[in-house]
Amino acid sequence: MSLVRIIALIQRHLYLYQRSLPRIMEIFFWPLMDLLVWGFITVYFQRFNIGLPRFVSFFLGALIFWDILYRAQQGISISFLEEVWSKNLLNLFVSPMRPCEFLAALMTISVGKMLTAGAASALLAWIFYSFNIFLVGISLIPFVFNLLVMGWAIGIISMSAILRYGQEAEVLAWGLGFLIQPFAAVFYPVSILPIFVQPIARMIPASYVFEGMRAVLETGAIPYESLMKAAFLNGIYLALAIRFFYYNLRIVKEKGLLLHRGTE
Amino acid sequence: MGLRVIEVNHLTKLFGNAVAVNDISFSVEEGEILGFLGPNGAGKTTLIQLLLGLITATAGEIKILGIDxxxxxxxxxxxxxxxxxxxxxxxSLTLWENLSVFAKLYGIKNHEGKIDSLLTLFEINHLKDSLTRNLSSGQQTRLSLAKALLNSPKILFLDEPTASLDPDIADKTRTLLKSIRNKSRTTILYTSHNMKEMQEISDRIVFLDQGEIIACGTPNEIIQNFEEENLEDVFLKIARRKVENIE
Incomplete structure (x- = not known):
């Protein structure tokens, strides 16, 4: 693996973002909208004293963590789409760049996007609602890391589908994360879900993170077991996602689709 | 006989039941300019993609620079x-930024001088800080050619490189490619639908039809074999024979 080539691929995206206001805005726009709309709704509900302790904290924490996961995923899938949109894919794949270097670059870009969006969300939550995400303390690091890895796995799967099926699969770059959201215990505990859906939730690493976050905010105790389960599942899913990418790359080469993906 | 830089043996590519490339073999020597000619769907682009590893072959062997x-x-x-x-x-990147990214991808050290000289060579140095989206299609083609020369390649694959260039720049590009070949013994594989251009630039031509090599030789040899006056007439003869066969 060549570090220079990975840096070159990252630099290509930094050049893109440094002069594209719409792309920069896109990183901040949705976290801001989510926090404003859902944050004020939460505060409004709180006034009716619905009897749920730390209701605002739970909700705002969930919003920030969800955005971290979503940005990590988009860091991969949207960055890949940038290459498709600019018809640059063939130039990359006829260069000595290895697929693993391409993946490593996209993962690094994803970390950058996630940190930027996460920091913006945390700052806005503090400004508007005096909510401090750092209340979760040192466990913030394994929480964020787990969300990042899950975001990578979803991003790589959606990218692989776009590589295989073309721009008609583009909707996955925005929608695949939301397909998981109802079962990921983002805003409510797994126990709220119907019994037959709960095993699905237990297979989603993010459900342990969101339940863990609520536990930390409620009791202060770090749920190490949940974090370990999330990390274990994430390891499996990331490995499967990477395997899925290589499988699709092989199929695309066999079917001669790379030219279409690079010029469509 | 010169050094063989490309060796293709019994190469076949099937897409399902459709035969895109059918058991073809050829070799290319160092410093040679080889033109691929043929009607649409003849297999030219598939062949170039096979040689670049963008498509996996169904059967056969490709050796480039002695490497499998x-x-x-x-x-x-x-x-x-x-x-x-x-x-x-x-x-959304400037010309310089684009070339800088690709220079790093190709592992070129101290690439600033190389980029400047290529931009000068293609007469687009004054645009180096312009966004690529603001270039005319001819200027974009020249940028793409500059990218293709960044790593001083031993073999250059060019798929209709002059398609969007005006006659003046297209002529300059051909002259430049010949000069690069003469100076650094670069092998060039070339596709174009411009018969005059193919006749002018190619040392040898591989004529493809329905995935098979139907003729191979110098432009003059091919013209003589088909008893025509120029390559365009050869092309029309093959294309119309195909239509007659279908009818």
């Missing part, structure tokens, strides 16, 4: 390059 393409594609790709009028470079 399947065994070490990356080692080959660092010594070759590609340009096509159908492939763009990121339009």
């Amino acid at each position: 393409l399947i065994k070490d594609r990356e080692a080959i790709l660092s010594q070759v390059n590609f340009s096509s009028s159908y492939v763009s470079m990121p339009t």
Whole structure:
């Protein structure tokens, strides 16, 4: 693996973002909208004293963590789409760049996007609602890391589908994360879900993170077991996602689709 | 006989039941300019993609610079390059930024001087800080050619490189490619639908039809074999014979 080539691929995206206001805005726009709309709704509900302790904290924490996961995923899938949109894919794949270097670059870009969006969300939550995400303390690091890895796995799967099926699969770059959201215990505990859906939730690493976050905010105790389960599942899913990418790359080469993906 | 830099043996590519390339064999020597000619769907683009490893062959063997393409594609790709009028470079980057990114991808050290000299060579140095999206299609083609020469490739794959160039720049580009070949013994594989251009630039031509090589030789040899006056007439003869066969 060549570090220079990975840096070159990252630099290509930094050049893109440094002069594209719409792309920069896109990183901040949705976290801001989510926090404003859902944050004020939460505060409004709180006034009716619905009897749920730390209701605002739970909700705002969930919003920030969800955005971290979503940005990590988009860091991969949207960055890949940038290459498709600019018809640059063939130039990359006829260069000595290895697929693993391409993946490593996209993962690094994803970390950058996630940190930027996460920091913006945390700052806005503090400004508007005096909510401090750092209340979760040192466990913030394994929480964020787990969300990042899950975001990578979803991003790589959606990218692989776009590589295989073309721009008609583009909707996955925005929608695949939301397909998981109802079962990921983002805003409510797994126990709220119907019994037959709960095993699905237990297979989603993010459900342990969101339940863990609520536990930390409620009791202060770090749920190490949940974090370990999330990390274990994430390891499996990331490995499967990477395997899925290589499988699709092989199929695309066999079917001669790379030219279409690079010029469509 | 010169050094063989490309050796293709019994290469076949099937897409399902459709035969795109049918058991073809040929070799290319160092410093040779080889033109691929043929009607649409003849297999030219598929063949170039097979040689670049963008498509996996169904059967056969490809050796480039003595290296088996399947065994070490990356080692080959660092010594070759590609340009096509159908492939763009990121339009939100400046010319210099684009070339800088690709120079790093090809592992070129101290690339600033190389980029400057290529931009000067293609007469687009004054545009180096312009966004690629602001270039005319001819200027974009020249940028793509500059990218293709960044790593001083031993083999250059060019898919219709002059398709969007005006006659003046197209002529300059051909002259330039010949001069690069003469100076650094670069092998060039070339596709174009411009018969005059193919006749002018190619040392040898491989005529493809329905995935098979139907003629191979110098432009003059091919013209004589088909008893025509020029390559365009040869092309029309083959294309119309195909239509008559279908009818």
